[in-house]
Amino acid sequence: MKLKIGITCYPTVGGSGAVATELGKLLAERGHEIHFISSSMPFRLKRRYPNIFYHQVEVNQYSVFQYPPYDLALASKMAEVAKREQLDILHVHYAIPHAVCAILARQMAGTDVKIVTTLHGTDITVLGYDPSLTESIKFGIEKSDVVTAVSGALVDQTYTLIQPDKEIQTIYNFIDERVYRKTDSRHLKQEYGIAEDEKVIIHVSNFRGVKRVSDVVQTFYEVQKQVPSKLMLVGDGPEMSVVCKLANELGIKDKILTLGKQDNLEELYSISDLMLLLSKKESFGLVLIEAMACGVPCIGTNVGGIPEVIEDGVTGFLCSLGDYKAAAEMALLLLSDEKMHKQFSEAARMAVHEKFRASLIVLQYEEIYYRLLTGK
Ligand code: GMT
Numbered sequence: 001m002k003l004k005i006g007i008t009c010y011p012t013v014g015g016s017g018a019v020a021t022e023l024g025k026l027l028a029e030r031g032h033e034i035h036f037i038s039s040s041m042p043f044r045l046k047r048r049y050p051n052i053f054y055h056q057v058e059v060n061q062y063s064v065f066q067y068p069p070y071d072l073a074l075a076s077k078m079a080e081v082a083k084r085e086q087l088d089i090l091h092v093h094y095a096i097p098h099a100v101c102a103i104l105a106r107q108m109a110g111t112d113v114k115i116v117t118t119l120h121g122t123d124i125t126v127l128g129y130d131p132s133l134t135e136s137i138k139f140g141i142e143k144s145d146v147v148t149a150v151s152g153a154l155v156d157q158t159y160t161l162i163q164p165d166k167e168i169q170t171i172y173n174f175i176d177e178r179v180y181r182k183t184d185s186r187h188l189k190q191e192y193g194i195a196e197d198e199k200v201i202i203h204v205s206n207f208r209g210v211k212r213v214s215d216v217v218q219t220f221y222e223v224q225k226q227v228p229s230k231l232m233l234v235g236d237g238p239e240m241s242v243v244c245k246l247a248n249e250l251g252i253k254d255k256i257l258t259l260g261k262q263d264n265l266e267e268l269y270s271i272s273d274l275m276l277l278l279s280k281k282e283s284f285g286l287v288l289i290e291a292m293a294c295g296v297p298c299i300g301t302n303v304g305g306i307p308e309v310i311e312d313g314v315t316g317f318l319c320s321l322g323d324y325k326a327a328a329e330m331a332l333l334l335l336s337d338e339k340m341h342k343q344f345s346e347a348a349r350m351a352v353h354e355k356f357r358a359s360l361i362v363l364q365y366e367e368i369y370y371r372l373l374t375g376k
Contacts, residue, residue: 003369004085006035009093011042015286016120019173020093021045026362028052035085037078055081071097078105082113089369091116095123096133099140114372117144119154121283128161142166146368151305154283173286174361180293185267192257199229199335202272204287207237214246215278215324221250222328227335231256269294274331280321282306289356292348299330315348
């Protein structure tokens with residue numbers, strides 16, 4: 001049975017938008033009709049697909065509004081598309097405001113469109129602490145037909161913080177192995193001025209406070225004392241200036257490549273020997289599986305969903321939050337033992353194939369849709 005599925009997400013750079021868009025593309029490949037409903041074109045939707053449609057939410061800027069009513073505009077657009085296109089499913093990514101908008105949209109449309117909400121992380125672990133939002137988040141979760149979260153840790157945190165009376169199913173992040181695989185991009189090392197024998201450590205994020213990028217720089221500071229290496233920082237965000245200042249103070253500015261936002265990350269992972277993700281909060285860590293799929297072992301903090309992704313001592317290592325000395329020791333262990341590195345690299349690639357490959361995860365979402373529609 002081919003379905004008509006509406007997808008709403010934050011379309012700008014970010015893990016939740018990336019997962020939502022990739023899911024839409026995969027579902028379209030499987031023959032479903034996909035309708036993205038968002039404020040701008042999702043950033044990963046680069047080319048045209050015959051069965052993917054995009055509906056832009058236009059927000060009224062009337063001067064009387066102190067705050068433009070985005071939520072209402074989104075709900076109205078969802079209702080319009082759900083009714084006109086006879087959507088079977090509205091799958092919204094990120095609880096706030098998307099789940100609440102979907103519920104309102106269903107009432108407006110007067111149809112029986114089913115609502116699936118996927119929790120991605122900060123919608124619970126950051127916004128869940130804001131008393132002005134908790135009731136809305138709880139309402140959005142409880143009134144959705146099915147709720148999923150991207151890790152077991154996020155399911156637990158949602159129950160602790162929001163206490164919804166609703167079953168929440170874990171469906172992990174995924175990557176497309178056709179894209180994320182080791183490619184021959186050795187020329188990049190030369191282009192970036194990285195010597196042949198230098199190890200490359202990579203960090204990819206939105207440089208927000210929760211990512212603790214300063215800990216990544218501190219870890220690298222310890223590593224480069226013993227192993228010739230370079231640190232590649234990919235992405236941008238509010239912490240970038242703090243990070244650059246720290247690199248200056250530590251005297252390692254010339255060993256750090258600040259690449260900013262980049263496309264074709266698989267090329268950068270393919271020249272990397274190690275990925276560092278030392279976040280304070282992380283519901284899953286999509287960049288971990290992107291790197292692992294390209295054979296890059298990872299060191300991450302023992303927080304949120306990271307331990308569900310990195311198998312300590314097998315595909316990488318886990319350390320305590322803020323313990324950059326321990327992270328550096330683990331990094332040195334991996335970077336100075338070629339045999340061990342090879343084993344971890346292969347184990348990382350296999351783990352992604354077994355647990356986080358797109359072809360597996362898309363079926364889990366599809367099963368939810370079919371179960372909802374058939375009642376079985
Ligand atoms: O990493 C971010 O801060 C962006 C954030 C988002 O909302 O787009 O990512 C969240 O969702 C991703 C996809 O499910 C997860 O892989 C990230 O771990 C999660 N981020 C946090 O929990 C901080």
